[in-house]
Amino acid sequence: MAAAVQVKNARKRYRKKVALDGVDLTVEAGRTVGILGRNGAGKTTLVETIAGLRKPDAGTARVMGLDPIADRARVRMVLGVQLQKAIMHYDLTVIENLRLHRSFYPEGRDPDELLEKLGLAPSRDTRFGRLSGGQAQRLSVAAALVGRPRVVILDELTTGLDPEGRRGIWRVIESLREEGVTILLVSHAMDEVARLCDHVVVLDEGRVRAEGTPEELVSQAGATNLEQAFLSLVGATEGELDTLKGAA
Numbered sequence: 001m002a003a004a005v006q007v008k009n010a011r012k013r014y015r016k017k018v019a020l021d022g023v024d025l026t027v028e029a030g031r032t033v034g035i036l037g038r039n040g041a042g043k044t045t046l047v048e049t050i051a052g053l054r055k056p057d058a059g060t061a062r063v064m065g066l067d068p069i070a071d072r073a074r075v076r077m078v079l080g081v082q083l084q085k086a087i088m089h090y091d092l093t094v095i096e097n098l099r100l101h102r103s104f105y106p107e108g109r110d111p112d113e114l115l116e117k118l119g120l121a122p123s124r125d126t127r128f129g130r131l132s133g134g135q136a137q138r139l140s141v142a143a144a145l146v147g148r149p150r151v152v153i154l155d156e157l158t159t160g161l162d163p164e165g166r167r168g169i170w171r172v173i174e175s176l177r178e179e180g181v182t183i184l185l186v187s188h189a190m191d192e193v194a195r196l197c198d199h200v201v202v203l204d205e206g207r208v209r210a211e212g213t214p215e216e217l218v219s220q221a222g223a224t225n226l227e228q229a230f231l232s233l234v235g236a237t238e239g240e241l242d243t244l245k246g247a248a
């Protein structure tokens with residue numbers, strides 16, 4: 001199977017802080033891969049490197065064989081990115097913002113259909129500046145998907161959503177999987193990762209500490225579920241995980 005995303009020996013340092021310490025990652029096309037790690041593990045730096053938003057000090061990143069910095073325009077056509085900080089026009093409505101994103105792509109999704117699927121139809125004509133945190137979050141997911149990308153990066157996609165909102169977004173992700181879209185999911189929510197991901201990468205201090213299917217990680221850690229496996233693999237406490245989830 002061809003790799004949709006390939007990272008080789010990525011290194012990134014911010015002043016004295018090493019964020020990526022030689023990360024290798026291969027995501028086969030059509031896979032849904034979860035990236036786990038405590039705060040500061042390097043998750044956002046890794047996905048921003050894949051998205052071409054950060055230049056690694058060393059190593060390479062490729063998306064569908066393309067360099068995300070040198071081939072920026074082509075990568076933008078195949079990659080949808082939802083990061084923690086969404087960039088939207090404050091004074092435009094939800095549908096206007098989404099149509100604007102749609103306009104960059106020759107073959108995108110129908111903006112109204114996407115709003116319906118993400119439970120945002122009632123806020124269609126609300127200006128971005130008036131949205132709640134959860135609504136803004138859903139719009140950032142919609143914007144990442146509207147160009148019908150083959151590869152999607154979602155960084156804490158259900159942060160701040162109520163249980164119904166989370167389940168709605170999970171259904172959208174599941175339908176993307178069925179379409180064969182490759183998905184990279186950064187999350188602190190173990191239930192989300194266990195449900196959606198067929199492969200999980202645990203980052204710790206800028207390195208890949210463990211990877212495998214959720215079941216493999218559970219058995220590797222001698223745990224009974226993914227949450228326990230994660231805690232044991234990174235040596236974190238349950239209280240710390242609760243804090244991560246609270247922040248998420």
Ligand SMILES: Nc1ncnc2c1ncn2[C@@H]1O[C@H](COP(=O)(O)OP(=O)(O)OP(=O)(O)O)[C@@H](O)[C@H]1O
Nearest residue numbers: 014017018019037038039040041042043044045046
């Ligand atoms: N622009 C920056 N300047 C300096 N240090 C940074 C910068 N961005 C990230 N860092 C540091 O690099 C490390 C990795 O950060 P990163 O955001 O990649 O972690 P993360 O796993 O995404 O964390 P979180 O779960 O908190 O989002 C952290 O120690 C962070 O403080």
